[in-house]
Amino acid sequence: MACVGVFVAYLPVTTVSVSLPAIQRALDASTAQLSWVSDAFVLPMAALILTAGVFGDAHGRKKVYQAGLALSGLGALVALCAQNIELVWAGQALAGVGSAALLPTTLALISHAVPDPRERGRFIGLWATALTAALALGPLIAGVVLDHFGWRWIYLLPVPASLLAAVCAARLLTDSRAPGSRRLDWPGQTTAALAITALVYGIIEGGATSFTEPKVMVALSTAAVAAVAFVLVERSSADPMLDLSLFRSPAFTATTLIAMISFLGLIGFFFALSLYFGMVQHLSTLDAAWRLLTVTVVPLALGAPVGRLVHRVSSRLLIPGGLLVTSVALLSLTGIDAHTSFGSLAWRLALLGLGLAFVITPMTATAVSSVPYHQAGMAAAGNNAFRQVGGALGPAILGALLSAKAVDALPGHLTDAGLTGATVRQVADVADHDGIGAVAGMNLGADTPRVLTALSDAFLDGLQLCLTVAAVLTLLAAVVGTLLLRRPDHPTPTKPAEHSPKTSETPSPVG
Structure with missing residues (x-):
């Protein structure tokens, strides 16, 4: 049930990311409005994940888990029926609140069932594999749907999936709470x-x-x-809600910063790359999905093996090593252009996935084991919260960089394409006021092909800037990991006090 819950929570991330060009065309949305499509989901997830963990501790994790499924399904239903961009935002926001409830409680289910922290690492690896599976399958689902139906139908699957999971949870799960009394902050x-x-x-x-x-x-x-x-x-x-004394642990501080930076790059990367496939290479959503699958299939395959490595190989080797590989992969992607073949792109994307595989699973396990047992719940919740803050900032920061650089470079590329001053000013004005996506929909007669070529070149300038910034941030995170992940993990007991299976009050790694 933990794996099902995290799958439902993360399915909208890449399903929506690869559908952004279709949503933009259908609703005539600007680049900034598209950024809000992603951030309307990630923002409530980041803002409410700590509160959801505390609420589960105080009132029962099963209840919060089921509420998360209900909100995820309701949000998908609202977006499915949306006729404008504002309703899409509303649906995304509801789904984001649902995901905020699901993420801490899914980890709580694992902690409840597996109190031994060493044994738990393997199950956190399976949890991370389910998370990655959602990221991997999302683009394929969107691609198949958009090839045969309208963009709204990408939101159909989460509705029955949430309902079915809620029915199973009602029968299979027992409730649990944290020891003592916790109150909402x-x-x-x-x-x-x-x-x-x-x-x-x-x-x-x-x-x-x-x-x-x-x-x-x-x-x-x-x-x-x-x-x-x-x-x-x-x-x-x-x-x-978040005990600031946790940051006295260098390992916790390191994993928190790494979680935020890595998801900033990952979610921002999916946002930028989906626009590259749509606006530069003019690929269908399904063709774009196959390419994005290359990123996620590697950590999907390696999730469980890496989970077994967590307590055998030092985190200061696993995490910085994975970040270094990720940084190299991002820098290699700066060499792509409008005509880059799938084969030339695939090895770069696979290398990126390899780096992420050695970062995603150890982050949570290290955050939990770096603090005393009674603070393990809050540590994992804090790590998840900062991860989602990074996910919210990704499309915002990289989208802003991409848009600003592309708009700035567009007039020069238009002139290089041989267009006249009047046309250059007209196109530049549209880009300034409505974003680069609006330029793609302009009809300028015989000049249209040259405008689109200039637009692709300007977009690539923005994409290269985004990838370079993401690579530098990832390299910085690797340095942080190398410096701070030096101390051995905080010793934690293999098992808390004895408890009844049905009424466990075991602290969970979720706050």
Whole structure:
């Protein structure tokens, strides 16, 4: 049930990512609006995951698990019926809240069933494999659907999947709670959600317009103030949502930073690459899906074996090594162009997947084992929360970089293509006001092929910048891992106090 839950939680990530060009064409959406399609899902997931873990500890994890399935299905249903981009955002947001509930409780199910932390590493590997399977199958599902139906039908599968999983959960799962009494930290929740939302909003809108716009400056200032308030609130709280003393552990600090940076690059990469396949190579969604599958099939195949390696090979070798391979893969992708063949692209994408395989599973296991047992739940919840913050920032930051660079480079490429000043100004104005996606829909008669060629070249300039930034951030994360993952994992008992199988009060790695 843990694997089913995380599969449902992550299925919308790549299913929607590869469908963005189709959604853009159907709803006439700008690049900034497309960024919000992804972030409307990831933002509530990042903002509410800690609260969901605490709520499960206090009121029962089975209830939160079932609520997560219900919200995931409801969100998919809303997006399935959407007639405009705003309703798509609403559906994505509901599904994101559902995923926020599912992620901590799926790990709680594993902790409840497998109290031995060494044995648990193997099951966390299976959990990570299910997560990767959702990322891998999402593009294929979207590709098959879009080849035969409209874009809305990509949201059909999560509806019956959530319903069926909820029925199975009602019969198969017993409920559990954390020991003691935990309360929801509303001040911490409010300030965290405000900081995350304001930051992502400011980055998206700043990339679409200008970072000197008043609304953007207000958003970024609000994010900074809310972040400071969150730290102050958590330091003074008797029952904090995230105990800041966790960051005294170098290993926990390292895995938290690595989780945020790696998912920033991964989700942002899927966002940018799906647009590359649609706007530059003009591939169908299914053809794009087969290419994206190359990234995810490697960690899917290696998830369980890496899970077995977690307690045999030092995390300071596994994680920085995987990040170094990921960085090399991202740099190799800067050499692609409009005519890059699948064969030439495949080895680069497979190399990226190989690097991620040695990062995803050890991150959670290391975060849990780097702190005392009674804090293991909060440690894993914090790691997951920062991972989702990175996932929210990925499309925002990389989308803003891509759009800004492409818009800036477009006039030069139009001139190089031999277009006149009037046409260059017309196309540049459309790109400035409506984004580069709007340029692809312009009809300029005989000049249209040259405009599209210039647009592809400008997009590639933006993509290369995104990949370079992602590679540098990943390399920085590898350095952080090398420096901070030096101490041995915090010794944890193999088993908590004896408990009844049906009424276990075992602390879980979810908060």
